[in-house]
Amino acid sequence: MKNCAIVGINWGDEGKGRMVDLMTEKFDVVVRFQGGGNAGHTVINEHGKFALHLLPSGIFRKGTVNILGNGVALDPQNLLKEMQEVIDQGVPLTPENLKISDRASLLLPWHRDLDELEEQRLADKKFGSTKQGIAPFYSDKYQKKTVLAGELFYPEELKAHLADLMEWKNLTLTKVYGAEPYTMEMLEEWIDNYCEQIKPFVCDTGAFLKDAQSAGKSILFEAQLGSLRDLDYGIHPYTTSSNTTAAYAPIGSGLPSAKVDDIVGVVKAYSTCVGEGPFVCEMFGEEAEELRKAGNEYGAKTGRPRRVGPIDLVATRYGIEVQGATEITLTKLDVLSYMDKIPVCSHYTVNGEQTDRFPFPVLLNSAKPVIEYMDGWKTDISGVRRFEDLPVAAQEYVLYVEKEIGCPITYVSVGPERESIIVRKKEQA
Numbered sequence: 001m002k003n004c005a006i007v008g009i010n011w012g013d014e015g016k017g018r019m020v021d022l023m024t025e026k027f028d029v030v031v032r033f034q035g036g037g038n039a040g041h042t043v044i045n046e047h048g049k050f051a052l053h054l055l056p057s058g059i060f061r062k063g064t065v066n067i068l069g070n071g072v073a074l075d076p077q078n079l080l081k082e083m084q085e086v087i088d089q090g091v092p093l094t095p096e097n098l099k100i101s102d103r104a105s106l107l108l109p110w111h112r113d114l115d116e117l118e119e120q121r122l123a124d125k126k127f128g129s130t131k132q133g134i135a136p137f138y139s140d141k142y143q144k145k146t147v148l149a150g151e152l153f154y155p156e157e158l159k160a161h162l163a164d165l166m167e168w169k170n171l172t173l174t175k176v177y178g179a180e181p182y183t184m185e186m187l188e189e190w191i192d193n194y195c196e197q198i199k200p201f202v203c204d205t206g207a208f209l210k211d212a213q214s215a216g217k218s219i220l221f222e223a224q225l226g227s228l229r230d231l232d233y234g235i236h237p238y239t240t241s242s243n244t245t246a247a248y249a250p251i252g253s254g255l256p257s258a259k260v261d262d263i264v265g266v267v268k269a270y271s272t273c274v275g276e277g278p279f280v281c282e283m284f285g286e287e288a289e290e291l292r293k294a295g296n297e298y299g300a301k302t303g304r305p306r307r308v309g310p311i312d313l314v315a316t317r318y319g320i321e322v323q324g325a326t327e328i329t330l331t332k333l334d335v336l337s338y339m340d341k342i343p344v345c346s347h348y349t350v351n352g353e354q355t356d357r358f359p360f361p362v363l364l365n366s367a368k369p370v371i372e373y374m375d376g377w378k379t380d381i382s383g384v385r386r387f388e389d390l391p392v393a394a395q396e397y398v399l400y401v402e403k404e405i406g407c408p409i410t411y412v413s414v415g416p417e418r419e420s421i422i423v424r425k426k427e428q429a
Contacts, residue, residue, distance in 0.1 A: 002261040003219045005246035008226025009319035011273040012244075013297075013306060014266040015331035015413060017041025020057035020222045022418055023264070028217040029065045029209070030058030033252030034242040035224030036073030036107060037082075038132040044416045048089050054079045056222055059098065060091055065212075067205050070103035071242065071252020073137045074149055076194035077109075083198075100198060101205040101254050102150030109190055110169050110182055111136040117177040130275075138241035149202045152195050162187050209255040219258065221249035226266075227319035236361045238277025246323050265325030265407070267316055269333045269397075271309040271345070272297050278364035281309035281345035281371075295335040310343035310371065313404045318358035320407050329411035330398060334420075339376040342397060345369040346404070374400065382415040387422050 006023065008014045021043045024030055037053040044050075045060055052059075054075065056066040068074060083093050111133030119131060140146050145165055151158045163184060170181040212219065223244050228234045230244045243252070250258040270291060273279045283291060288308050291297070297306035320328070336342050347354050347370035350363055359367055377391035384390050387398075390412075402409045412422040 003221070003258055004262040004264060005221040005223065005249045005260050006264045006266065007223040007246050007323045007325070008229075008244065009265040009267045009316055009323060009325065009328070010226045010271060010312070011228045011279070012225035013272050013274060014226060014268045015042075015329070016223065016266045017043045017052060017057040018331070018413065018416060018418070019264065019266055019329050019411070020220065021045055021060060022421060024058035024061040024064050024220060026218065027058070027064065027220040029067060029212055029219045030056040030061075030222055031067040031069050031209075031219060031249075031253040031255075032056045032072055032222050032224070033069045033249045034071040034244060035240060036132060036134050036137065037075050037078040038073075038130040038134045038224075038240070041222075041224075042416065045418045047091050050086065050089070052086075053082055055082055055086065055098070058220065058222070059086065059093070064097065065208075066098050067209070067253070068098075068100045068104060069205065069253040070101040070105075071248065072101070072104050073107045073134055073141075073242070074100065074104040075107040075132070076198050077190070078132070080194050080197050095201050095203070098201050099205050099208060100149055100202045102148065102153075102202050103206070103254065104149045105137070105141050105146035106149055106195070107133050107137045108140075108147065108165070108169075109186070110173065111140070113173065113179060114177075117173075117179060121177070135241045149198075152191075152199045152202060158191075159184070159188070206254040209253065209258070213255060213258065219253075219255070221246070221253055221258075221260065223249070227322040228315060230322065233322045235277050235364060238275065246325075262327065263323055263325045264327055264329055264411075265320055265323050266329045266331060267311070267319075267401075267405075268331050269311060269336055269401075270295070271312050271315070272306040273309075274304055274306050278361075278367070279307050279309065280315070280348060280364060280367045281312040281369045282307050283309045283343075290338075291335075294338055295332055309369075310345050311401060312345040312369070313401070314345065314348050314356055314358055316401075316405050317356070320405055325407055327410040328402070328405065328407050329413065330401065330409050331413040333394065333398070333412055334380070334382045334414040336397075337377060337379060337381055340378065341373040342376050343371050343373055344400075346372045382420060384414055385422060387412065387424050390422070 040051040114136040173179040229240045246263045349368040375393045377393040
């Protein structure tokens with residue numbers, strides 16, 4: 001069967017979690033292949049409302065195996081808390097439906113400390129980190145100074161490894177930031193309280209995925225954040241510290257031989273952005289607050305108000321190119337129903353010249369949006385399930401976006417619930 005990646009096209013927060021939750025019905029395995037607990041995937045289904053940060057969004061589907069791949073920043077403390085919250089709402093989690101790669105690196109307690117200390121040092125030049133330790137974690141990973149989850153099965157070697165890392169890390173904590181050092185007692189307590197609890201879920205997921213591939217099983221790869229937060233192709237330096245692209249999915253999942261057949265890019269019907277960095281189409285003042293409230297645009301992880309704006313066709317085309325998206329899900333179309341006229345960022349102006357190409361990062365701060373307007377539909381569309389039943393103005397909005405981004409829109413979301421979706425066949429799109 002075909003494999004599929006669900007990825008974000010813009011700055012993240014596009015609605016990937018609700019699409020993974022919807023589409024897992026067709027897949028045997030769901031894999032989170034990068035990122036950590038620094039972003040949230042909001043899912044609403046028969047079990048309730050969830051803001052998942054590390055758990056794959058396929059965890060609610062009976063019979064689906066969910067994997068945290070080697071590319072993930074594995075935070076045992078936050079993962080254990082999230083697992084308990086899901087279990088408390090009646091969702092079973094066992095080593096049969098949740099597996100953690102033994103090659104995933106553990107996010108250590110000092111990574112969060114260093115994240116916060118560095119943001120404090122940067123002051124008004126901060127990156128807008130969620131302070132979940134992600135940048136220090138990936139920095140250490142590429143320096144080969146992390147602990148693999150599989151080391152939990154070798155306690156003596158693990159403690160010796162941690163002692164060496166602690167000696168090195170305490171130099172930074174004490175000499176650079178003037179913070180308190182870690183002790184082995186603190187690390188042993190962390191192992192006992194958190195790592196031992198997730199240990200039963202740790203296994204050779206690479207072998208599992210190879211067997212699944214040989215058996216013709218279908219795999220869904222779940223990304224975190226979006227194209228514009230990708231470490232290599234995003235709005236540097238205001239990116240995350242991992243690769244958010246579908247091209248990285250086979251590597252970060254633990255199955256580098258995997259072929260990704262379909263790439264579903266998720267785009268919100270307007271734009272949102274959490275954190276710092278250039279955001280060309282940004283709205284301000286009362287207009288922004290009205291859109292923010294209509295879409296309940298507050299970070300799933302931090303609760304921070306999201307920056308908002310109209311859909312950005314320039315950034316979206318670039319995001320589709322980066323991801324190699326084969327089809328698009330347009331989410332939250334229903335949120336725009338209150339507008340008389342719907343703004344669209346159709347072009348940028350850079351150095352006095354209009355352009356449709358996404359600029360090099362240093363030029364983004366001087367880029368200006370070119371805003372055009374389309375007719376609104378001023379009616380509730382949350383109950384619509386067929387494209388032809390949408391108001392004409394809503395259909396025209398979707399068709400206009402589809403034409404401008406050059407990629408078929410096959411799903412249109414009109415509400416947060418699993419069933420609040422309009423499915424269009426590719427030949428219709």
